[in-house]
Every structure is written in structure tokens, then in C-alpha cells.
Amino acid sequence: MLTNPLTKNVTDQNVAADLGRYLENGGYRGWRKAHTMAPDKIIEQVKDGGLRGRGGAGFNTGLKWSFVPRGEGSPEQKFIVCNADEMEPGTFKDRLLMERDPHLLLEGMAIAAYAIGASIGYIFIRGEYHLAAERLENAIAEAREQGFLGSNIFDSKFSLEIFVHRSAGNYICGEETALLNALEGRRAIPRAKPPFPQVSGLWGKPTVVNNVETFCNIPHLIELGVDWYRGLGRGEDAGSKVFGVSGKVNNPGTWELPMGTPIREIIEKHAGGMQDGLELRGFLPGGGSTDFLGPEHLDLPMDYDVIGKAGSRMGTGTIIVLDNQTCPVGLVLNLSQFFARESCGWCTPCRDGLPWVVKILQRIEDGEGLPEDLDLLREQCQRIGPGKTFCALAPGAAEPLQSALKLFEQDFIDHIENHCCPYE
Amino acid sequence: MSSLLEPELIEVMEHSNRDSDKFSGPLTAEEKEEIDREASHYENKSSVGLEALRIVQKHRRWISDDTIQAISNYLDIPVAELESVATYFQLIFRQPVGKEVIYLCKSASCWVMGCDRLQKHITETLAIEPGQTSADGIFTLLETPCLGDCDKAPVLMLGEEMHRNLDESAIDDLIDKKKKYHADKSPD
Numbered sequence: 091m092l093t094n095p096l097t098k099n100v101t102d103q104n105v106a107a108d109l110g111r112y113l114e115n116g117g118y119r120g121w122r123k124a125h126t127m128a129p130d131k132i133i134e135q136v137k138d139g140g141l142r143g144r145g146g147a148g149f150n151t152g153l154k155w156s157f158v159p160r161g162e163g164s165p166e167q168k169f170i171v172c173n174a175d176e177m178e179p180g181t182f183k184d185r186l187l188m189e190r191d192p193h194l195l196l197e198g199m200a201i202a203a204y205a206i207g208a209s210i211g212y213i214f215i216r217g218e219y220h221l222a223a224e225r226l227e228n229a230i231a232e233a234r235e236q237g238f239l240g241s242n243i244f245d246s247k248f249s250l251e252i253f254v255h256r257s258a259g260n261y262i263c264g265e266e267t268a269l270l271n272a273l274e275g276r277r278a279i280p281r282a283k284p285p286f287p288q289v290s291g292l293w294g295k296p297t298v299v300n301n302v303e304t305f306c307n308i309p310h311l312i313e314l315g316v317d318w319y320r321g322l323g324r325g326e327d328a329g330s331k332v333f334g335v336s337g338k339v340n341n342p343g344t345w346e347l348p349m350g351t352p353i354r355e356i357i358e359k360h361a362g363g364m365q366d367g368l369e370l371r372g373f374l375p376g377g378g379s380t381d382f383l384g385p386e387h388l389d390l391p392m393d394y395d396v397i398g399k400a401g402s403r404m405g406t407g408t409i410i411v412l413d414n415q416t417c418p419v420g421l422v423l424n425l426s427q428f429f430a431r432e433s434c435g436w437c438t439p440c441r442d443g444l445p446w447v448v449k450i451l452q453r454i455e456d457g458e459g460l461p462e463d464l465d466l467l468r469e470q471c472q473r474i475g476p477g478k479t480f481c482a483l484a485p486g487a488a489e490p491l492q493s494a495l496k497l498f499e500q501d502f503i504d505h506i507e508n509h510c511c512p513y514e
Numbered sequence: 515m516s517s518l519l520e521p522e523l524i525e526v527m528e529h530s531n532r533d534s535d536k537f538s539g540p541l542t543a544e545e546k547e548e549i550d551r552e553a554s555h556y557e558n559k560s561s562v563g564l565e566a567l568r569i570v571q572k573h574r575r576w577i578s579d580d581t582i583q584a585i586s587n588y589l590d591i592p593v594a595e596l597e598s599v600a601t602y603f604q605l606i607f608r609q610p611v612g613k614e615v616i617y618l619c620k621s622a623s624c625w626v627m628g629c630d631r632l633q634k635h636i637t638e639t640l641a642i643e644p645g646q647t648s649a650d651g652i653f654t655l656l657e658t659p660c661l662g663d664c665d666k667a668p669v670l671m672l673g674e675e676m677h678r679n680l681d682e683s684a685i686d687d688l689i690d691k692k693k694k695y696h697a698d699k700s701p702d
Contacts, residue, residue, distance in 0.1 A: 176662050179621040185662045212555075217568065217605045218617070218661055220674040253555040258568055259604030261659055275561040275591075277602045293557065336623035336664035343665045378622050378660075408664070410622050424625040428659060 093322065095310035096303065096332055097346040099191040106225040109232040112193040118238050120309030124201040125244050129160070132205040132312065139311045139319040140328035145173055145264070145301030146376060146405040148394040151308075157288035158206045158296045168208040169297040170199055171273065172305055174215040174222070175257060175264040179378030179428055180410040183332040184302035186344055188215070188222035191306075192229035196252060198305030200239065201312055203250050206298055211252040214269050217259055226254050261432035265481050266299040268434065279436045280481035303332060325350025325391040333392065335361035337411030338368055344408075347392075354388040356409065368413040372497055376405020378425050379486030381493035382412070401493065417513035418498040419505055422491055423451040429487035440484035443474040447491065454502060457510040464502055467495060538580045541588050545570050549588070559589045563599050567606050576607040604658070612647040612654040614692050617671040621660035627667035633657075635682045639689060652696050653689070 092098065099107035099115055112118070124132055137152025158168060172195065176184040188195060199211050215223050230252055234240040241249045260278055262268045267281035270292050291297025307329055311319045320328040327349040333356050334344040340362030347356065353375070357363065364370055372382045375392070381402035383390075390396050397404040412421060430444035447470050453459050471492040474484035495502065504512050541549070548569045553562040566585050571577055577600055586593045600606045616636065620629055633644070636655055640648045647654045663669045666678035677688060 177659050179660045180623045180664050181660065182662045182664045217603075218658070218671060221676075251555075255555075256565065256568060257603070258564055258606050259659075260602070272564065273561070275556075275563040275599065277598055334665065336667060337626050342667075374622070410626070410664075412626070416626055421622060421625065424620070425622055428621060432659060 091318070092310065092314065093348070094330065094346045095314075095322075096187065096194070096306050096330060097191070099194070100186065101190075104189070106189060106229065107191045107193065109193060109229070109236060112191070116313075117193055118197055118309075120311075120313035121197045121200050121238060122244070124204055124312045125246065125248070127312075129205045129207065132201065135316055136205070136308065136311060138316045140323075141304065141307050141311060141319070142327065142394055143301060144303035144307070144331065144406070146178065146379075146403070148404065151300065151304055154288065154300070155202065155206055155298055157286065158298060159289060160207060165295050167210075167295045168206055169292045169295055170203040170206065170208040170211040171266075171269070171292065171297055171299045172199055172211070172213040172302060173264060173266060173269060173299050174213050174219070174302050175261075175269060176219070176302070177216055177261045177264055178406050178408075179425060180336055180374065181334075181377045181406040181408045182336070183334055183344055183406065183408055185219060185222055186332065187302055187306050188219070189225055192222075192226045193233065194306045194309060195226070195302055196229055196233050196239065198308035199252060200243075200250055201308050202298060202300065202305060204248060206296070208298070209249055209251070211250060212273060212292075213252065213254045214263070214273055215254060215256055216263070217257050223254050223256055230254070260434075261428075262434045262481075262483060265483065268481070269299060270297065277434075279434050282480075323349040323393075325393045326395060327393045331392070331407050333360075334408035335411060336408070337373075338365045338413045338416070339363060339411055340365055350391040350393045352389055352391050353383075353409070356392065357388070357411065361411075364411070364413060368415060371412045371414045371416075371418065373412060374405075374410040374490060375402050376407050376409070378410070378428065379403075379482075379489055380405040381489045382418075382497050383493075384497055403489070415513065417455070417511055418494055418501050419451065419455050420511065420513070422494045423448065423455050425490050426451055426487060429483065433483060437480040437484075439474045439479050440487075443470055444484060444487055446470065447474075447487070454505045455511055457505065457508070459502075459506040461506060463506065464495065464499070467491065471495070538574070538578055540584050541570065542573070545573055546588065553589075560591050563589060563591050563596050564603060564606075567596070567600050567603075571606060575613070576610050610647070612652050613696060614652055614672060615654045615656060617656050617658040617661070618644070619659075619661040619663075619667070619669050619671075620657040621664075623660070623664035624668040629668040632668055632670075632680060632682070632685060635685055636689075639686070652693065 133152050133155045141151045142148040203211050263272050263278045265280050268278040272278035287297045322330045330346050330348050332344050332346050336342045345360045372384045374380050383402050387400050394404050426448045430448045433440045435441045450463050471488045475488050476485045549566045552565045553559050586596050640653050642648050642655050644655050644657045661669050668680050669678045
């Protein structure tokens with residue numbers, strides 16, 4: 091039974107699986123099958139499969155697709171868009187998927203496009219991913235030549251063109267409505283929702299935006315079916331996932347593992363545990379905009395709702411490990427500097443609140459913090475939290491901060507009382 | 515990313531850029547061809563503004579006022595609109611940069627693995643802070659969001675090339691190699 095559908099074509103060599111190798115390994119079978127199915131059936135299968143968005147939000151993918159208006163009276167032009175703007179601190183999974191197996195992404199996008207009735211797809215890729223963009227463009231050319239993309243695919247009426255759009259920086263482009271503005275050639279500022287992109291997205295037309303890894307799940311989910319897909323998961327959630335670990339562990343890297351794999355197994359078995367002489371203080375389970383968890387959470391399975399109940403988010407599933415010789419205040423300062431710099435400046439709590447947070451954290455780290463600064467930081471977490479801002483960027487920034495204030499409170503106090511960073 | 519370029523240096527670099535026609539003036543046939551190819555992917559030309567800026571910058575290294583005007587004329591996008599896009603995106607440079615742009619990853623994983631130490635080393639070696647260009651005009655140092663290579667931290671991107679698992683001596687080798695390359699090359 092296939093257990094690694096996302097990375098079965100990934101080898102030790104840093105080369106992309108070309109179309110020949112992709113086909114030998116069963117490539118485009120999902121697309122061939124999907125093409126004989128009614129679009130509604132595909133959406134139903136993706137929904138029943140329980141695939142949840144791998145970009146971080148974890149929304150049911152089939153459900154997302156089902157909001158696209160179909161049938162008579164719906165707009166003729168629809169779009170499928172791939173969010174390849176991987177810029178979440180500590181996240182390095184989409185780069186791998188695009189560089190090593192670009193056809194898997196194209197096949198997933200083709201099936202999605204057919205399901206929602208889109209004839210044009212864009213891969214919105216961050217400007218720094220030169221190699222991935224090049225390999226995707228080559229793969230698109232190969233797929234067009236062999237008739238998997240282009241006009242009248244499989245001698246039918248269905249046509250699909252996929253284009254690579256190279257962006258030019260800015261984390262906020264990963265927010266799907268900001269991404270759409272950028273794709274239209276505007277400043278990447280998030281849009282008000284509703285209307286949601288599925289109804290009014292790119293140039294006002296129905297649009298589905300999914301993450302790279304989400305699309306990569308589609309081909310095998312269609313080919314091998316719901317039961318196989320659900321069976322991949324070890325816990326509540328279905329499918330497999332590319333998990334990763336970075337920080338001071340012995341063997342940092344990425345591994346495709348079942349959803350629901352315990353965190354301890356990922357960090358200790360796959361990442362080889364902490365480097366000699368170091369202990370694990372805490373970790374961010376899914377990138378820079380998730381809450382810190384502590385050693386007491388190591389036995390939790392990586393499932394969306396389990397991590398949610400523990401007070402964090404699974405996010406991108408790429409774990410950043412904090413060791414006992416690295417300053418937690420410094421790490422939160424670094425994260426806050428990132429979010430402050432990446433704010434688009436549209437709404438006040440984010441534009442002004444984040445630099446204020448940075449200023450407070452900087453003075454604490456420099457040994458010039460005041461006893462009342464901790465309350466001030468807690469207050470800021472409320473002011474930039476969910477519901478107070480236009481999009482999720484500032485609430486995302488609040489997550490590592492609010493959890494660090496709880497988990498590492500004594501470190502903050504030591505900085506303030508001793509007027510220095512104890513880790514230096 | 516704010517620029518800390520000295521006004522005198524900007525003047526020198528703008529002057530040297532003006533000397534060579536390729537940094538300014540109307541779009542070349544090659545640039546137009548590349549922009550047209552991208553524009554064919556969209557319903558209308560106004561969507562291709564950012565990609566046009568990126569394409570032209572690839573040839574001219576940075577986007578001058580003249581260049582913005584040239585793109586505006588070609589795509590029929592108002593200058594103000596193009597400018598709003600050009601100043602928004604981090605990888606579009608509205609000021610001169612060196613021949614080699616160092617994008618040092620400053621995100622969480624690289625921070626844990628010691629990117630601050632590397633930045634200090636680059637700053638001492640080249641006498642530039644982030645946002646500045648070295649006196650010989652070769653290197654510009656920029657801080658960048660996560661480069662997505664976190665298992666090989668600390669990392670940086672030099673031009674379009676990733677460099678991973680870095681330490682001070684790897685940085686020295688990189689800088690020496692680039693210095694030598696530009697010393698051997700005929701001046702441009």
C-alpha cells in the first residue's frame with residue numbers, strides 16, 4: 091500500500107522528477123480518472139477524504155471548492171490559483187515539493203481546475219524560489235506537449251493553461267486575498283471578506299486558492315479513493331503530510347509521515363533529538379505564527395484539532411525547536427521584528443502595534459525593560475488579536491508572543507530584574 | 515527594507531549607471547519581448563506591472579525614475595500606480611544596489627542557528643550595515659524573510675544562488691570568490 095504519496099518521486103538527488111519518471115511511477119493516473127468523473131463527484135470525494143488545507147488554516151478542501159458557483163447563470167470564467175508564496179518563518183516543505191516533483195502539483199491543479207470549471211491556473215510563487223519556478227515552467231512545457239495541459243485535454247472540450255507568476259517578496263502575499271491583489275498587479279493588501287474568493291476572486295471571477303501541498307494531495311486521493319486516503323492518517327485527521335524540524339536538533343529535515351504522528355516521534359526519531367548537551371525548552375509546532383508548546387506536549391499527535399485544543403495551531407507542520415541555551419525573549423523579538431516588517435500597513439493595530447511590541451521586547455532583551463512591560467505586552471496581544479485587525483497577520487504575530495509570556499515568563503522577569511540577557 | 519545609502523554614494527552609482535545606457539532610457543527590444551511574453555498570460559496588460567518591473571530590473575539592476583516612466587509608457591499604466599507597486603515589493607529596488615545582492619535570512623530558524631553572528635561578520639568584513647552597499651559597489655546587504663531552507667540554517671541567497679549551512683569562513687570564501695570574479699571581469 092502506498093504510504094508516501096507526496097514524496098514517492100523525491101530522491102536523494104536534487105533533481106526534479108521529469109515527465110518520463112513521473113509517468114513510470116503512475117503519474118497523471120489521477121487526472122485521467124478525474125477526467126471521466128462528474129465534477130460534483132470529485133468535489134464530494136475530496137470533501138469525504140477529509141483533506142484539510144496544508145497552508146496552515148486547515149479548512150476542508152472539498153468544502154472550499156464546493157462554494158464556487160456552478161451551473162447555469164454562474165460566471166463562465168473561473169480561476170484556480172496555487173499559493174506558492176512559502177514565507178512563514180521556519181517553513182520549508184513547499185520548496186521541496188515544487189523542486190523535486192513539479193508534475194504532482196500540476197496534476198493536482200488540473201484536477202481542481204476541472205472540478206470547479208476553471209480554464210486558467212496561476213502558480214503564485216515567491217520571487218526567491220528561482221529553481222522551483224524554473225522547474226515548474228519546464229514541467230508545464232512537458233505536460234502541454236504530452237496533452238496533460240493545454241487545449242482539448244484527452245480529446246475533450248476541457249482546456250487548461252497554467253502559468254507561473256513570480257512575485258517579489260512580502261509575506262502578506264500568502265494571505266489569499268492579498269495574493270489575488272498582487273496577481274492583478276496591485277499592492278498586496280488583503281481584501282475585505284465577504285465576498286470570498288470562491289465567489290468573487292481574481293478580477294471578480296470565482297477563484298479557488300490552495301496551498302502547494304494541498305494540491306499535491308489531490309491526485310492520489312482521486313486515484314486511490316477515500317478509504318485509502320483516510321487510512322493514511324494515524325489519528326483523527328486524514329492523509330499524510332510533509333513535516334519538518336529546524337533548530338538545534340541532530341538531524342534537521344523534512345519527512346512525509348502520517349497525519350497524527352506524535353510530535354515526540356518527529357523530533358526524537360526523525361530529527362534525531364536535541365544536539366549534545368541541549369534540552370528542549372519548547373517548540374513552535376507549525377511555523378512562526380503559531381503558539382509555543384512545551385515538553386509536556388511532546389506526546390500529542392500532529393492533528394489539527396488536537397494541537398488546537400492544546401492552545402496552538404498545527405499551521406504548516408514544520409516545527410521550530412527552542413533549546414535551553416537559546417534566549418526565548420530573543421526568539422520572540424526576532425519573530426516580532428519579522429511581523430512588524432511584513433505588515434502591509436493597512437490597519438492601525440498591525441501597522442503601529444507591531445513596531446511597539448518590537449520596541450518593548452528590544453528594551454527587555456537589552457536589559458532596559460521595566461516591570462510594567464509584561465502587562466503592556468499582554469495588553470498588546472489583546473489589541474492585535476483576532477477580530478481587531480483586517481487580516482490574520484497581526485493575530486499570527488500575537489501567538490508566539492502570548493504563549494512565550496506564559497511559558498517563559500521567568501525569562502522575561504530575569505531580563506528585567508537583572509538588567510541583561512542571561513543567555514549572553 | 516529601508517535603505518541607508520549615503521547620498522554621495524547614490525550620486526556616484528547613478529552617475530556610473532547613466533554612463534552605461536543599459537541602466538536607463540527606453541525599454542530594449544529584449545525587455546519588451548520578455549514583458550510581452552508574461553503579458554500574454556493575463557487578460558490585460560495592466561496586470562503585468564510587477565512582472566515588468568522584475569524583468570527590467572534583471573537587466574538594469576535597479577529601477578530608476580526614467581525606467582518607471584519607460585515601463586509606464588509601454589504598458590499604459592499610470593506612473594503613480596507602478597510606483598505604488600515598485601515601492602511595496604521588497605525585491606524591487608528603487609535605489610541603486612551593488613552588483614551582488616546578499617539576502618541574509620533573518621528568520622526564526624536561522625536566528626536560532628546564529629544568523630546574527632553571520633550578519634556581524636559580513637558587516638565587519640565589508641563595512642556595510644543591512645541596506646547599504648560596499649564602497650567598491652560590489653555588495654549590497656539585505657535582510658530577508660525566511661528563505662525556506664530551514665533545515666540547512668543559517669542560509670543566505672547571493673543573487674539567485676542559495677548558500678547553506680554557513681559559518682564565518684564560508685562567508686569569507688564567498689566574498690573572496692565574488693571579489694575576484696568582479697576584479698577579473700571588464701568593468702561595466
